[in-house]
Amino acid sequence: KDPAAILDSNSRWTEELRQWPSLRFALETAWLDYAHGGVHTLYNNAFVKGTQAIPINGLVWMNTLEHMQAQIEDKLKQGYQCLKLKIGHHDFAAELELLERLRDRFSVKELMIRVDANGAYQKENVYPMLEALAKLDVHSIEQPVAAGQSDVMSDLCEHSPLPIALDEELIKHSLLEEKSEVLHQLKPAYLVLKPSLHGGMMGCKEWIELATQQNIGWWMTSYLESSIGLNAIAQFTCEYSTSIFHGLGTGQIYTHTIPSPLEVQTGQLTYHPMKKWGSPLDLS
Secondary structure, three states, rough: OOHHHHHOOHHHHHOOOOOOHHHHHHHHHHHHHOOOOOOOOOOOOOOOOOOEEEOOEEEEOOOHHHHHHHHHHHHHHHHOOOEEOOOOOOHHHHHHHHHHHEEEEEHOOOOEEEEEEOEOOOOHHHHHHHHHHHHOOOOOEOOEEEEHHHHHHHHHHHOOOOOOOEEEHOOOOOOOOHHHHHHHHHHOOOOEEEOOOHHHHHHHHHHHHHHHHHEEEEEOOOOOOOOOHHHHHHHHHHOOOOOEEEEHHHHOOOOOOOOEEEEEEEEEEOOOOOOOOOOOOHHH
């Protein structure tokens, strides 16, 4: 069954839920799963068949610098070729030193480095920071300044020496016209899309189509979903290009989630069709 047709048949509800993306995403997942027999297959594509893995970035959470370094070493041992570091919590010089040590060990061909500032920087001091990061061949920076400063963000997207990726900036824009307008105004290099925040799967589909029209790159990211949500995002992602690194490793943070065929191996999210799903009863 065509997933798009299934969601279109429920378009009345999805339209009414534009302002509640997490609920919209949950219902989309339930509808698609039910339509395919309740076996956790939403999109019958190469990922769910086990023939296509999705390359993902290893996420280094904000913590003490020592713990962040330990996370880096752990991710490298696991075979990740792309690391995304949360920055903006510590003194910038200390964080820059952490990144410099990492880049000294691995060339840009060996390791992609992304950073996410979560809006931590101010317009008065952000450019010197971006210039320092650009010298390390950092791939991109997510949300360098807080969302809602369209003039500042537009200037950054145009003049930054480092590609800008938008995340929180997209959340409040749920209508198609609004999405088109914000992309035309800001012209970012990348979008970081999360179904739970950016309109469910149908909402992300709109973002992807608009980004493609404007030659804007994008990648998918999970947002603390359980194995159920991560499975849905991964299958949706594989409907598009899987050549770029996506942010689909956060499902690993849970020790109490429904057992699934999802597995991270050498920096790739994989699906093992021969492995059975567990049930909510397994959590009791």
